[in-house]
Amino acid sequence: MGELNxxxxxxxxxxxxxxxxxxxxxxxxxxxxxxxxxxxVVIISEQVEADFxxxxxxxxxRRFAESDLDGAALVFVxxxxxxxxxxxxxxxxxxxxxxxxxxxxxxxxxTPSIVERAPLxxxxxxxxxxxxxxxLVRSRIEAALSPRLGAIARLAGSLRGRVAARLGKAEARRFxxxxxxxxxxxxxxxAGQGAEAGAALLEAHAxxxxxxxxxxxxxxxxxxxxxxxxxxxxxxxxxDVIVHDQLVPQAVVDMGRRDAERISVGKAKGNxxxxxxxxxxxxxxxxxxxxxxxxxxxxxPMIFGRAxxxxxxxxxxxxxxxxxxxxTAALAAAADTATPVTLRNVSSGFxxxxxxxxxxxxxxxxxxxxxxxxxxxxxxGKSIAADVALAxxxxxxxxxxxxxxxxxxxxxxxxxxxxxxxELAGGAADFADGPAVIFVGEAVAHGDWAxxxxxxxxxxxxx
Numbered sequence: 001m002g003e004l005n006x007x008x009x010x011x012x013x014x015x016x017x018x019x020x021x022x023x024x025x026x027x028x029x030x031x032x033x034x035x036x037x038x039x040x041v042v043i044i045s046e047q048v049e050a051d052f053x054x055x056x057x058x059x060x061x062r063r064f065a066e067s068d069l070d071g072a073a074l075v076f077v078x079x080x081x082x083x084x085x086x087x088x089x090x091x092x093x094x095x096x097x098x099x100x101x102x103x104x105x106x107x108x109x110x111t112p113s114i115v116e117r118a119p120l121x122x123x124x125x126x127x128x129x130x131x132x133x134x135x136l137v138r139s140r141i142e143a144a145l146s147p148r149l150g151a152i153a154r155l156a157g158s159l160r161g162r163v164a165a166r167l168g169k170a171e172a173r174r175f176x177x178x179x180x181x182x183x184x185x186x187x188x189x190x191a192g193q194g195a196e197a198g199a200a201l202l203e204a205h206a207x208x209x210x211x212x213x214x215x216x217x218x219x220x221x222x223x224x225x226x227x228x229x230x231x232x233x234x235x236x237x238x239x240d241v242i243v244h245d246q247l248v249p250q251a252v253v254d255m256g257r258r259d260a261e262r263i264s265v266g267k268a269k270g271n272x273x274x275x276x277x278x279x280x281x282x283x284x285x286x287x288x289x290x291x292x293x294x295x296x297x298x299x300x301p302m303i304f305g306r307a308x309x310x311x312x313x314x315x316x317x318x319x320x321x322x323x324x325x326x327x328t329a330a331l332a333a334a335a336d337t338a339t340p341v342t343l344r345n346v347s348s349g350f351x352x353x354x355x356x357x358x359x360x361x362x363x364x365x366x367x368x369x370x371x372x373x374x375x376x377x378x379x380x381g382k383s384i385a386a387d388v389a390l391a392x393x394x395x396x397x398x399x400x401x402x403x404x405x406x407x408x409x410x411x412x413x414x415x416x417x418x419x420x421x422x423e424l425a426g427g428a429a430d431f432a433d434g435p436a437v438i439f440v441g442e443a444v445a446h447g448d449w450a451x452x453x454x455x456x457x458x459x460x461x462x463x
Contacts, residue, residue, distance in 0.1 A: 219326015419455025
């Protein structure tokens with residue numbers, strides 16, 4: 001993610017002036033934005049061409065004078081003549097934040113596209129680079145937010161004193177989450193009964209004996225932030241603590257609430273910071289403390305994520321839990337290479353298995369499935385790929401079966417390899433770092449592996 005050249009914030013203008021120098025359409029556009037605040041908006045121009053009537057702004061039809069900046073919090077300059085240049089110099093001399101319309105290099109601040117549900121404000125800024133994009137994003141957010149959200153925000157503000165007096169920090173957060181997401185509260189606000197409904201909700205929270213925690217077992221997908229589900233993203237924003245694996249990228253962890261505690265329980269091959277039993281104990285303890293726990297796992301929690309053991313521990317402890325599916329690595333790898341893992345008259349099914357620790361009986365079963373046309377996706381087999389390929393062949397699979405391998409599936413840095421089962425059995429390929437998915441089956445030949453390195457041309461190490 002790139003770095004910002006501006007720091008987003010909300011700037012107090014109450015009891016001050018916003019001065020706009022200019023009398024045309026550019027000045028009018030800024031005035032329409034400025035009058036949404038409680039500041040006194042003053043428009044100054046010798047030539048007033050736009051219609052400022054009905055805005056509630058003060059229009060002064062004369063040349064700009066430096067004294068016009070007395071008490072000014074912000075200055076907009078929409079005049080590119082002598083008055084504009086004088087106003088720019090005067091604002092600079094007084095260190096008043098300045099926006100010169102359509103001249104980003106001269107601006108101390110930019111005017112974002114705003115979604116307004118007073119007192120709630122959402123600002124979308126492109127730092128002046130792409131205002132059209134900012135407006136498009138704004139329109140999508142506008143469509144997603146209730147027009148009553150501002151009234152609900154005011155209701156939350158009116159209850160702050162009573163909430164602080166009656167609820168602890170954790171329960172207060174849950175109260176506000178319930179208040180702003182409840183359809184019943186929204187209906188009450190629409191009917192003019194928001195105060196009564198808010199007070200009743202507060203009584204309900206205050207009357208609870210203890211706070212029940214919950215654990216959300218969330219699939220983070222293969223690592224790309226935009227492959228996270230909307231449900232996962234929403235729950236990460238609600239979580240009090242995020243317990244995450246090593247393979248989950250920091251960018252995904254950072255999608256959680258800023259003040260959420262983060263606990264890494266990373267487990268890499270040969271380096272287990274936490275044992276599975278310790279992880280089970282940790283999430284149970286956190287939930288018993290009344291916290292909302294996001295247990296963030298790479299891929300899908302139910303596919304080689306050991307979620308079954310964590311679910312068993314939560315059930316035994318009587319802890320509520322929710323499972324949020326994620327995009328597993330094999331599906332991401334299939335998408336990366338346009339490989340149809342099921343294909344009419346080619347592959348009637350798709351099997352996901354872990355090569356690590358597999359016994360002869362399991363390999364014999366996979367080889368039989370691959371021989372019948374099924375597509376087999378092997379996880380955790382990179383270091384033993386040659387041994388597994390040889391075992392397939394010894395158990396009846398053809399050495400000519402297509403093989404495709406994707407490391408870091410779903411990520412920008414993914415690497416592809418293609419060849420045959422026989423070529424893979426010839427030695428342990430020197431694959432790129434990162435988790436790999438190995439596809440075996442005729443369906444691989446129907447994918448797009450044009451960018452893949454060929455196993456036949458790779459240098460092999462002796463197994």
